[in-house]
Structure formats: structure tokens, C-alpha cells
Amino acid sequence: MCGDWDTRRKLAVLERMMIIRRFEERLVHLFEAGEFMAHYHLYIGQEATGAAVMEALLPGDKLATTHRNHGHVLARGADPGAALAEILCRETGLNGGYGGTLHLSDPDLGFLATSSIVGGCISLATGAGFALRNGGGDQVSVAFFGDGSLEEGISYESLNLAALWSLPVVYICENNNEGAVGSIGGGFPAAMSSVKDLTKIPDTFGIPVETVDGRDVDAVFGAASRAVAHCRAGNGPAFVQAVTERWEGSKPLWPELPMGDTDMTMIWDDTNYGSRNEDWYRNQDPIFLYARQLLAEGTVSQADISALDAETAGLIEAASQWAIDSPQPPAETALNHVFVPEMEG
Numbered sequence: 001m002c003g004d005w006d007t008r009r010k011l012a013v014l015e016r017m018m019i020i021r022r023f024e025e026r027l028v029h030l031f032e033a034g035e036f037m038a039h040y041h042l043y044i045g046q047e048a049t050g051a052a053v054m055e056a057l058l059p060g061d062k063l064a065t066t067h068r069n070h071g072h073v074l075a076r077g078a079d080p081g082a083a084l085a086e087i088l089c090r091e092t093g094l095n096g097g098y099g100g101t102l103h104l105s106d107p108d109l110g111f112l113a114t115s116s117i118v119g120g121c122i123s124l125a126t127g128a129g130f131a132l133r134n135g136g137g138d139q140v141s142v143a144f145f146g147d148g149s150l151e152e153g154i155s156y157e158s159l160n161l162a163a164l165w166s167l168p169v170v171y172i173c174e175n176n177n178e179g180a181v182g183s184i185g186g187g188f189p190a191a192m193s194s195v196k197d198l199t200k201i202p203d204t205f206g207i208p209v210e211t212v213d214g215r216d217v218d219a220v221f222g223a224a225s226r227a228v229a230h231c232r233a234g235n236g237p238a239f240v241q242a243v244t245e246r247w248e249g250s251k252p253l254w255p256e257l258p259m260g261d262t263d264m265t266m267i268w269d270d271t272n273y274g275s276r277n278e279d280w281y282r283n284q285d286p287i288f289l290y291a292r293q294l295l296a297e298g299t300v301s302q303a304d305i306s307a308l309d310a311e312t313a314g315l316i317e318a319a320s321q322w323a324i325d326s327p328q329p330p331a332e333t334a335l336n337h338v339f340v341p342e343m344e345g
């Protein structure tokens with residue numbers, strides 16, 4: 001969807017961001033309850049980027065994403081129940097239970113693949129751009145990746161080819177490195193690049209680049225729309241850097257909910273912030289920022305937000321129960337989709 005933003009659309013975007021938040025929070029609880037075993041990554045703090053970029057795309061566009069993929073798949077409109085079932089490796093999951101969290105994908109929505117191979121999605125989206133360009137249509141392919149991807153050699157080769165061949169690829173770099181602890185500090189791996197200003201990389205290849213506040217729905221939508229229009233017009237690739245500060249719960253190696261489940265009444269009631277979380281609630285949380293914007297312009301009331309919150313919480317509760325109750329794939333199908341070379345002798 002592109003074009004104008006009416007009240008319905010603004011509410012739909014807020015709802016999408018709330019679904020992602022409640023989905024991710026529920027996942028932490030499901031992990032703690034032993035419902036699945038896998039290293040997993042949360043999109044909390046980056047919801048505005050995924051939700052806004054999807055608004056700049058059309059149904060025929062293609063996407064590839066990373067290990068921080070849940071938010072992208074949900075923002076594009078995937079069913080939360082089928083997504084949760086996939087993470088719990090259930091037969092009813094989006095990928096039949098074979099993908100889990102790291103390969104959670106929705107091919108029906110244009111996702112080519114999701115992978116934890118850092119930088120892999122950049123080459124996949126570039127290849128898709130090549131195919132789309134050769135197909136003669138005006139679709140674009142989109143790569144969502146973290147700042148860490150720009151340490152990988154494949155990223156440079158991909159950007160070079162996309163620029164040389166004028167491929168319709170939108171590169172969305174979600175730079176969440178600010179405040180990251182990194183493996184050296186005992187936390188989740190973070191970027192270690194000698195390039196301090198990442199926009200210099202696409203710029204070197206002659207790819208137009210914009211940096212935006214990744215917590216700001218309107219800013220991300222504006223930059224993504226310009227990038228998409230550039231690609232659709234046959235002008236080659238474009239690059240957007242969406243900057244967010246690292247959310248506290250994604251700093252350690254394993255995700256945490258340091259502030260518990262989000263209390264949406266804190267959007268307008270600041271009496272319970274506590275000093276440690278004050279900056280997050282006032283300046284960082286993308287849902288709070290967007291909801292406050294909609295409140296200020298009179299698009300929604302506090303009652304509307306509370307109703308949306310209750311509806312979203314109910315949706316995720318039902319999705320979670322449905323996923324838990326879903327069967328696992330039969331044991332005899334364990335090797336389906338596995339490439340096993342024929343062994344001699």
C-alpha cells in the first residue's frame with residue numbers, strides 16, 4: 001500500500017506494531033515455559049521500521065530478511081498463530097514446522113527466505129532483483145538486514161552488482177548498534193566495523209542512501225517510499241539506513257523482558273516509569289512514540305488505544321494457545337526437505 005494516510009491506515013499500522021510487540025513478549029514466556037528450544041531474536045524497538053516499510057510495498061514485491069525476522073513477517077500481514085506455530089515447530093506452522101524461528105518465512109507474502117547467515121539476505125534480494133528486472137515488471141525486492149551485515153564480503157559484491165546492473169533492490173539497513181554490548185562485553189554479537197558511517201558504503205557504489213530515525217513511522221515511510229519509487233522507475237537500487245537504539249532486552253545473548261510486558265497505559269501516564277526505563281518510555285519505544293503522535297493529532301483517544309491493546313492481547317493469547325495445541329509433524333517426515341547426497345557403498 002502506498003498513497004495517503006487516513007485514520008484507518010494509521011490505526012492499522014499501530015495495530016500491526018502492537019501485534020509484533022505482544023507476539024515477541026509472548027515468545028519470551030513460551031521459551032521460559034520450555035515450549036520451544038532455539039536461539040531466537042526479538043524485533044522489539046524496531047517495530048516502526050518494519051511496519052512502515054511494508055506500507056511502501058505492493059503485494060507482488062519480494063523480501064528477504066535475517067535472524068531478527070518475526071517483525072518483518074508479521075508486519076507484512078502473516079497470521080500470528082501460524083507464525084507462532086512455526087517457531088514451536090508445529091505442523092500448522094507457516095513452514096510446516098521445519099523452519100523454526102530462524103527460518104520463519106511466508107512465501108505467500110513474497111518472502112524468499114529468512115536466514116541467520118548474516119549478510120545472506122542481501123545477496124538473495126539482489127538475485128531476486130535480477131530476476132524481477134529480467135521479468136520486465138516493476139516489482140522490487142527488499143533486503144532487511146542489520147548493520148552487522150555490512151561486515152560480510154557478500155554484501156559488497158551484491159551492492160556492486162545491483163549498482164552495475166541497475167537492479168530494483170531496496171536495501172533496508174536496520175542499524176541498532178547504539179548501546180549494544182557485543183560479544184566482547186558478554187552480550188549478543190554486535191557490529192564491529194571500521195566504517196563508522198555506514199552510509200559511505202552504498203554511497204561508494206553510487207547507490208542513493210538516506211538515513212532516518214527507525215522509531216519514526218512517518219520518517220521511515222517517507223524514505224522507503226522514495227527508495228521504492230526510485231527502483232520501480234528503473235533507476236537501480238536504493239539504500240535506507242533506519243537507526244534505532246538497541247532495546248535493553250536484546251543486549252544479552254538470550255532475550256529478556258527487563259521491563260516485563262509493555263503496559264500501554266504508560267503511553268499517557270508517566271507516573272510509573274522508574275529512572276532506569278525513563279529514556280525508553282519517553283524517547284525510544286516506537287509504539288509509544290507513534291501512539292502519542294496519533295493522540296496529539298486527535299486521530300485516536302486513550303480509550304481507542306486501550307481497546308486496541310485488549311484486542312491485540314486477545315489475538316496473541318488465542319494464537320499462542322492454538323500453536324501450543326497444534327500437533328508436531330509426524331516423526332517419519334523428519335527428513336523431508338533435507339538434502340541427503342547418495343552415499344556410495
Ligand SMILES: Cc1ncc(C[n+]2csc(CCOP(=O)(O)OP(=O)(O)O)c2C)c(N)n1
Nearest residue numbers: 068116117118146147148149176189190191
Ligand atoms: C555469516 C555469519 N557470521 C557470524 C554470525 C554470528 N552472528 C549472529 S548475529 C550476529 C550479529 C548481527 O548483527 P546485525 O546484523 O547488526 O543484527 P542485530 O542482531 O544487531 O539486529 C553475528 C555476528 C552469523 N550468524 N552469520
Ligand SMILES: [Mg+2]
Nearest residue numbers: 146147148176
Ligand atoms: Mg545490529
